[in-house]
Amino acid sequence: EAGVAQSPRYKIIEKRQSVAFWCNPISGHATLYWYQQILGQGPKLLIQFQNNGVVDDSQLPKDRFSAERLKGVDSTLKIQPAKLEDSAVYLCASSFELAETQYFGPGTRLLVL
Amino acid sequence: AQKVTQAQTEISVVEKEDVTLDCVYETRDTTYYLFWYKQPPSGELVFLIRRNSFDEQNEISGRYSWNFQKSTSSFNFTITASQVVDSAVYFCALSEAYNQGGKLIFGQGTELSVKP
Numbered sequence: 001e002a003g004v005a006q007s008p009r010y011k012i013i014e015k016r017q018s019v020a021f022w023c024n025p026i027s028g029h030a031t032l033y034w035y036q037q038i039l040g041q042g043p044k045l046l047i048q049f050q051n052n053g054v055v056d057d058s059q060l061p062k063d064r065f066s067a068e069r070l071k072g073v074d075s076t077l078k079i080q081p082a083k084l085e086d087s088a089v090y091l092c093a094s095s096f097e098l099a100e101t102q103y104f105g106p107g108t109r110l111l112v113l
Numbered sequence: 114a115q116k117v118t119q120a121q122t123e124i125s126v127v128e129k130e131d132v133t134l135d136c137v138y139e140t141r142d143t144t145y146y147l148f149w150y151k152q153p154p155s156g157e158l159v160f161l162i163r164r165n166s167f168d169e170q171n172e173i174s175g176r177y178s179w180n181f182q183k184s185t186s187s188f189n190f191t192i193t194a195s196q197v198v199d200s201a202v203y204f205c206a207l208s209e210a211y212n213q214g215g216k217l218i219f220g221q222g223t224e225l226s227v228k229p
Contacts, residue, residue: 031215042117042204042219043158055214089156099146099208099215104158 002026004105006092012111018080021108025073025094031055032069033102034077035091043091049075050098082112115140117207119220126195127228134190134223136205147181147188148206148217158204164188195227
């Protein structure tokens with residue numbers, strides 16, 4: 001069974017530029033999560049989808065971050081404009097249903113200069 | 114409020130030593146789940162175990178074992194006869210299933226270094 005796929009794996013941009021990350025969850029998983037992991041810290045949830053609906057986006061900086069999961073499968077996370085403090089690893093995870101075990105992708109390492 | 118504390122930032126052991134990683138959690142829910150994940154240098158979080166709040170039985174899986182004690186709000190992880198491949202950052206996490214939609218609250222992580 002294929003795991004969670006993410007791309008790109010690495011991205012370097014300058015501040016005020018925009019960037020987008022893509023995630024393809026495990027087949028059949030209804031719930032998709034985006035986490036931000038700053039160096040030396042544990043991951044923190046940015047947004048959670050159940051199918052194509054948002055369950056929790058309370059920690060998403062909505063002035064610059066946006067995410068969508070239009071067909072209830074793939075998801076895209078966008079940052080526009082990026083700030084230096086957005087440098088982090090962005091992890092996508094999926095689970096079969098709410099509150100089930102989450103399986104993580106390899107992450108996208110973002111460096112904002 | 115939910116919180117997970119991993120007081121050990123870094124641990125260094127020599128191969129074949131046993132090592133215990135501590136995890137203490139806070140929650141007001143009676144129904145919750147506890148997890149351990151491993152993050153090797155490649156960066157991907159690898160699922161190790163999920164335990165629900167009603168199951169306090171200890172669990173053993175090969176060289177790994179977990180001790181869940183509700184009385185002290187702890188969910189500790191022991192690696193027996195450690196190996197170099199165990200070197201990674203280990204995260205303990207809490208999920209309050211019904212109130213929070215299953216989102217994970219992670220601790221700060223413990224970086225384990227196993228030297229040959």
